[in-house]
Amino acid sequence: xxxRVGGAFLAYCLTVAALLGAVSGSFLTCxxxxxxxxxxxxxxxxxxxxxxxxxxxxxxxxVLSWLLLRxxxxxxxxxxxxxxxxxxxxxxAMAALxxxxxxxxxxxxxxxxxxxxxxxxxxxxxDSFEIPDGCxxxxxxxxxxxxxxxxxxxxxxxxxxxxxFACGGALLGISLALDKLLGRDSLGGxxxxxxxxxxxxxxxxxxxxxxxxxxxxxLLLTVLRRAARGESVPFGPAISAAAAVMLLYGxxxxxxxxxxxxx
Ligand SMILES: [Zn+2]
Numbered sequence: 001x002x003x004r005v006g007g008a009f010l011a012y013c014l015t016v017a018a019l020l021g022a023v024s025g026s027f028l029t030c031x032x033x034x035x036x037x038x039x040x041x042x043x044x045x046x047x048x049x050x051x052x053x054x055x056x057x058x059x060x061x062x063v064l065s066w067l068l069l070r071x072x073x074x075x076x077x078x079x080x081x082x083x084x085x086x087x088x089x090x091x092x093a094m095a096a097l098x099x100x101x102x103x104x105x106x107x108x109x110x111x112x113x114x115x116x117x118x119x120x121x122x123x124x125x126x127d128s129f130e131i132p133d134g135c136x137x138x139x140x141x142x143x144x145x146x147x148x149x150x151x152x153x154x155x156x157x158x159x160x161x162x163x164x165f166a167c168g169g170a171l172l173g174i175s176l177a178l179d180k181l182l183g184r185d186s187l188g189g190x191x192x193x194x195x196x197x198x199x200x201x202x203x204x205x206x207x208x209x210x211x212x213x214x215x216x217x218x219l220l221l222t223v224l225r226r227a228a229r230g231e232s233v234p235f236g237p238a239i240s241a242a243a244a245v246m247l248l249y250g251x252x253x254x255x256x257x258x259x260x261x262x263x
Contacts, residue, residue, distance in 0.1 A: 021095025
């Protein structure tokens, strides 16, 4: 079902989407912190990491709480990472862009849930160099659940599944070859599984562009991080960012690139 939105209703829908996105961003930040700490993110109240005080509703209003408290805990004054604010703002923007791009459709909901998964696994990977398998499983379940409602022929779905195995298999092969060549681990298992899921969502052309974009972003992030702190970075956030860009604007980007080549 597609509901075309426009005018004042569009502005209303975008505002609601951005608000829900900001709330989701707040949840994802909290979930990522708990996953890294090995705790469940489905139960228990939110607490300050520094003093352990249980946070109330007024401490958890996305974006506003951080701004009003100037990035500090209300109870002990400990700094709340700026990343919390940026994650909420990014999630609000992603929700609005997703609605603009896909309207009120099942595809919009499917892609929004996938974007949330990409953001969550990026936050966890950034801190722990591990990508939780649960993110992949959730993304695959969402893809399978949405497929019957997208008006696809069975061939369309089969091509995406084929692409997932081709992409995952190719990256596994490249990773094993690099491991042997370099004498150390190159791609992590979580990255290869992530490429499988990206292939499932993006199909052949989108995935090809996403792999190239992920490599460019990964290289850029590594150079910047090494220069600033001398630390290495995980590959998951770069893959996720590339997949998100292709998911939202893949058609426009591939069209523009093919025009450049005169095709
Ligand atoms: Zn505190």
